Amino acid sequence: MNALLTPRKLQLAFLVVLAAAPWVLSTFYLTLLNYIGLYAMVALGLVLLTGVGGLTSFGQAAFVGVGAYTTAVLSTSSELPAWIAWAGGAPWISLVLGLVLTAAIAVVIGSLTLKLSGHYLPLGTIAWGISLYFLFGTMATLGGHTGLTGIPPISLFGWTLDEGHEIFYLIWIFLLLAVLTTKNLLDSREGRAIRALRGGMVMAEAMGVDTARSRMVIFVIAALHACASGWLYAHMQRFVNPTPFGLHIGIEYLFMAVIGGAGHVWGALLGAGVITVLKQWLQDILPRIMGSSGNFEVIVFGVMMVLVLQRARGGLWPLLQRVVPVRAAPREVRADAQIGRAHV
């Protein structure tokens, strides 16, 4: 391998560029990077679910909504009922509560659909995504379609993160931690069981994998990623309304994962970046071409998805890997290593 371009050096360079970004980029591009970070976190969950586990969900945006609305209600409402009043106004507590709530919802949806064949989970999540969107829009305590305003910024050790470049670091630290933990999970014993899911249930079960449990684990993890992204979103935007949590955004998250490369952890970042930038660009030029305003970028996304799934089902990341040595060298298994400790 070319000594100048090792994966480790590339990762280091990526981190340096990332850390320097707020100092060089304009506010517009920084905001774009913030969004990419938030979207990538959701897409990462979908990589685990779709690319690795062979399941999928169209309702991830609704989980983002659970995270965002939990913290929005807890930190803005002045008349919380007594049993929950202790959590009011403290973003970090509402993060924990949002995660617990999300996990509970995911377990319920999962236990309803995961025992059935693979396509019931996506169909169930479509119904769940739509219902929750309508619920956000109609419930008066959640602000209806106008939403909730005045969400306070997050503070960390007395430092208030109310500027774009301050929350930038928090978002990307969250994301990189998520990437790191996901990679570690997939390298573990549990992860090998998860990776076996896609090859077929019977095979995995014959090897002693509790497939129902493994499917549940990744569905819950994917939901938790989405919830954390929603929490960050609410405190970055300082305002929530139902629009970013609708079914079509849920579908967009899936597009990010598939286009980036659903089988690769870094594909989530790539997909989120490509889709976000492309969307920005298309929203700029398409209305001028079509002569009226509207979400015409979805036509391009739809056609692009069909082509990607027909021609390059692995997404863009494997194509990138051919050009740049971004893949870590496979861990070597020594023939004389003890069986229990050998890595696969």
Added chain:
Amino acid sequence: MDLEIALLLGQDGLTNGAIYALLALALVMVFAVTRVILIQQGEFVAYGALTLAMLQAGVMPATIWLLVALATLSAALDITASLRSGKNHRLAGQIGWGLGYPLALAGLLALLPLAALPVLAQAVLALCIVVPMGPLMYRLVYQPIADASVLVLLIVSVAVHIAMVGLGLAFFGAEGQRTTAFSDFSFELGPVMVTGQSVWVVAASLVLIVALYLFFERTLYGKALRATAINRVGARLMGIPPALAGKLTFVLAAFIGALSGILIAPITTIYYDTGFLIGLKGFVAAIIGGLASYPLAALGALLVGLLEAFSSFWASAYKEVIVFTLIIPVLLWRSLTTRHVEEEE
């Protein structure tokens, strides 16, 4: 609530339920034959209804250009395939049908006084435009990946749905449309006024269901589709081409979708994105039938229609939430009663 309101809501529920039943049957059929979960079924509803609305407004429907574009693409693919495999005798037919039909239809539309035609003729024209999109969609989108897993096919369907909604906005604009009713006729049944259009809807659904039954039971093509649904490989060994089966089911699905749109367009205002919610309610019904049973799916559709009508009376803001959460007890019941072994893909 008194009897009169209950009957009125019941009429509403039955009318909608009949439409959901048609859609649910199409969904079950497409899934059984091709393993495609047809998320974009609802878009055929919207395209059918809005194409009819454009015809009634005397405008050349923009969907015809989509048909021309799809047909050109598909003909180009077919022609290159024929040239490569040396089957030159197929070329004439491919060019003739692939390009001749849409262009002839476009010419016909340009010549006819669209707004002055009788409603039934307009409806037939709308069907002539929208229905061929079904098999073309199968040819362009699904045929190259016919062997992919259900999951990949589902994601592709969602992508097609998204693209069709965007195109719908471009073609029809953001305003909703309502078309002229097939008949002004109405009669009183006890205390309730029954409108001619809901009679049309229910009657057309019943006729279509019987026709589908006869098609599947009595005709060779129907039997070929059933064979494919039961065992894809076996059907192929018996000489049923999978591509033909796929295209045929998509013809039926597009026909059912577009016809449903044409039937309900005089009753409800249709927007470019209305089809999705209508299609999804068909889905809830199809899931009640386990994506496999036709009678259960039809019953489920009536249940969905009635539930929707009555919940719009008691809790109209939560109408959609109630209908879609109906799927949860259904899934619970299915997951408790079925012991499923995942098919290897």
